[in-house]
Amino acid sequence: MVPMSDTEGVDRVSALSPPVPGEHPVHQFYWDAVREGQLKLLRCQSCRHFIHYPRPICRFCGSVDLTPEPISGRGTLYSYTVVMQPGHPFFMDKIPYIIGVMEIDEEPGVRLPGGIEAAEDELRCGIPLEVLFKQVTPTLTLPFFRPTGRQAQ
Amino acid sequence: MRLHERVAAVGVGYSTTGRRTGLSSWQLAIQACTAAMADAGMTPGDIDGVALLWGVAGPAPSGLDVVDPMNLGYTLGISPLNWFAEPSPSPAYVGPALQAIAAIRAGFAHTVLTVRIINQRASSREVIREAAERGPEVVTGDRAYTAPYGFEVGGMIPSIAALPARRHMDLYGTTEAQFGAHVVTQRYHASLNEDAIFREPITVDDYLASRYISKPVRLLDCDYPVDSASAVIYTAGDRARDWAKPPVWVEAAAYSSIKYLDFNTIDMNESSPFHAAKELWNRTDLRPEDVDCAQLYDGFTIITFQWLEALGFCKLGEAGPFVEAGNTRLGGTIPTNTDGGACNVGRRHGANFCIETVRQLRGECGARQVPNAQVGVWANAVGPFSGVVLMTAD
Ligand SMILES: [Zn+2]
Numbered sequence A: 001m002v003p004m005s006d007t008e009g010v011d012r013v014s015a016l017s018p019p020v021p022g023e024h025p026v027h028q029f030y031w032d033a034v035r036e037g038q039l040k041l042l043r044c045q046s047c048r049h050f051i052h053y054p055r056p057i058c059r060f061c062g063s064v065d066l067t068p069e070p071i072s073g074r075g076t077l078y079s080y081t082v083v084m085q086p087g088h089p090f091f092m093d094k095i096p097y098i099i100g101v102m103e104i105d106e107e108p109g110v111r112l113p114g115g116i117e118a119a120e121d122e123l124r125c126g127i128p129l130e131v132l133f134k135q136v137t138p139t140l141t142l143p144f145f146r147p148t149g150r151q152a153q
Numbered sequence B: 001m002r003l004h005e006r007v008a009a010v011g012v013g014y015s016t017t018g019r020r021t022g023l024s025s026w027q028l029a030i031q032a033c034t035a036a037m038a039d040a041g042m043t044p045g046d047i048d049g050v051a052l053l054w055g056v057a058g059p060a061p062s063g064l065d066v067v068d069p070m071n072l073g074y075t076l077g078i079s080p081l082n083w084f085a086e087p088s089p090s091p092a093y094v095g096p097a098l099q100a101i102a103a104i105r106a107g108f109a110h111t112v113l114t115v116r117i118i119n120q121r122a123s124s125r126e127v128i129r130e131a132a133e134r135g136p137e138v139v140t141g142d143r144a145y146t147a148p149y150g151f152e153v154g155g156m157i158p159s160i161a162a163l164p165a166r167r168h169m170d171l172y173g174t175t176e177a178q179f180g181a182h183v184v185t186q187r188y189h190a191s192l193n194e195d196a197i198f199r200e201p202i203t204v205d206d207y208l209a210s211r212y213i214s215k216p217v218r219l220l221d222c223d224y225p226v227d228s229a230s231a232v233i234y235t236a237g238d239r240a241r242d243w244a245k246p247p248v249w250v251e252a253a254a255y256s257s258i259k260y261l262d263f264n265t266i267d268m269n270e271s272s273p274f275h276a277a278k279e280l281w282n283r284t285d286l287r288p289e290d291v292d293c294a295q296l297y298d299g300f301t302i303i304t305f306q307w308l309e310a311l312g313f314c315k316l317g318e319a320g321p322f323v324e325a326g327n328t329r330l331g332g333t334i335p336t337n338t339d340g341g342a343c344n345v346g347r348r349h350g351a352n353f354c355i356e357t358v359r360q361l362r363g364e365c366g367a368r369q370v371p372n373a374q375v376g377v378w379a380n381a382v383g384p385f386s387g388v389v390l391m392t393a394d
Helices: A028-035 B025-040 B069-076 B094-106 B124-134 B141-145 B158-172 B176-191 B204-209 B272-282 B301-310 B319-324 B351-362
Strands: A040-044 A066-070 A074-083 A097-104 A111-116 A128-137 A140-147 B007-014 B049-055 B083-085 B111-118 B212-215 B228-236 B248-257 B293-296 B375-382 B385-393
Touching: A028 A040, A028 A066, A028 A140, A074 A111, A074 B158, A097 B158, A111 B141, B007 B025, B007 B094, B007 B351, B025 B049, B025 B069, B025 B111, B025 B228, B049 B069, B049 B094, B069 B083, B069 B111, B083 B094, B094 B111, B094 B228, B094 B248, B094 B375, B094 B385, B158 B212, B158 B301, B158 B319, B176 B204, B176 B301, B176 B319, B228 B351, B248 B272, B248 B351, B272 B301, B272 B375, B272 B385, B293 B301, B293 B351, B301 B319, B301 B375, B351 B375, B351 B385
Parallel strands: A111 A140, B049 B083, B049 B111, B293 B375
Antiparallel strands: A040 A066, A074 A097, A074 A128, A074 B212, A097 A111, A128 A140, B007 B228, B007 B248, B111 B228, B248 B385, B375 B385
């Protein structure tokens, strides 16, 4: 499904921010860690599986003993796309932008969506990625992923 | 309670369909319902249940009037209702369809009117302007992991199809020209369907010249948003031959939810269509090679590819060459989306696939008729939730 017209000629709209993560009792630890420049995921203390997105119970063993633990921030590119048509005013002048999904090295099947910092031709499903923390607005920093071994821009 | 072993579809109908029809959701719903009742030769008194899904895909423009099953039944003169449902969240039309089939089999109702009503959402221009006027948006829960990056914001969802499409390309060597072959095939089918919106034949080059929305998804991979309502009437086996047209039987059906409602991180090959298809084949003696035509959700091209693979019409990863070789074209091994698909008839959110299956199995499809079609399958939605129905001619 795509909206009925493209966005040519849309009046310049001012949007200083993309949608921002709000407070939530189950998810708060993730965003608190991001603010400190860390990636943490909820991990079952009984069977050691990561549970992401965060939930109040481990679906593998039923334990409710789940604790945020730091992860390396390294993984592989599961897939990606170059977004060419914006759906939100903040992204009007950001297109084309790349978003994708990283499967974390710590556990197959655990995948984090995020922004991808790379040129399109550097990317292919399966390449190694690492996290970087990117200031998106003066009050919002988000984890992005980039091909490993590159210097920050 | 009296169980009904068999269920059949006995009436189908559409409303006026198009962009900016000026019709309200209620007007669309009534048009589709009266068309389906006329098709079956039924009056409201013959019906005792209503299941529907109303809505807009994407942010709702203000002032839309909600259609709910109780009110629709009452308005049509179906009262009291023995059963009503509005599944939500629902994998589009297949939700109310499967709830109706289940309710009849369980004996809650003998004849259920199912409806999918969509008023087209605001244009992207309006959505962006409204978002700008609303100011900063706060997102919580799972959506907080995607929306800040510009995943699926403002109803711009093609990225959810671009991710599996890209992975399909990188894993299996699927090409953009193969996606294009599907789009060209569907358009050819639409050229044979007088009710399709887009009927002009196109070529793979035309496809490759259309703009990207979220690479590799192009404009022509996306279904076409319209105002529309679609209705199908299901009835219990002992009443199935009482109506104007021959019944089309529900042979087997399956509903599936996998993981959670996130299209971005789900495994392309362990998604709900694969689970639903496996269950479907467990529930029937028919096999994929018995199927004469398939109507497989085409919200985006990759979704049809996934269903072709999930249902076993081709091997995993081989949908690209399978489509390119002409297998899904009329005359091929499994003619697919013979009405032209939602890309060409407009987004009826899955209902067109059921209605086309019914019409093919009745032999009503004229120039696009699959000769002697006896078995049809239709499927709706993808990723975390979906459903699939196998039908047979009387
Ligand atoms: Zn556990």
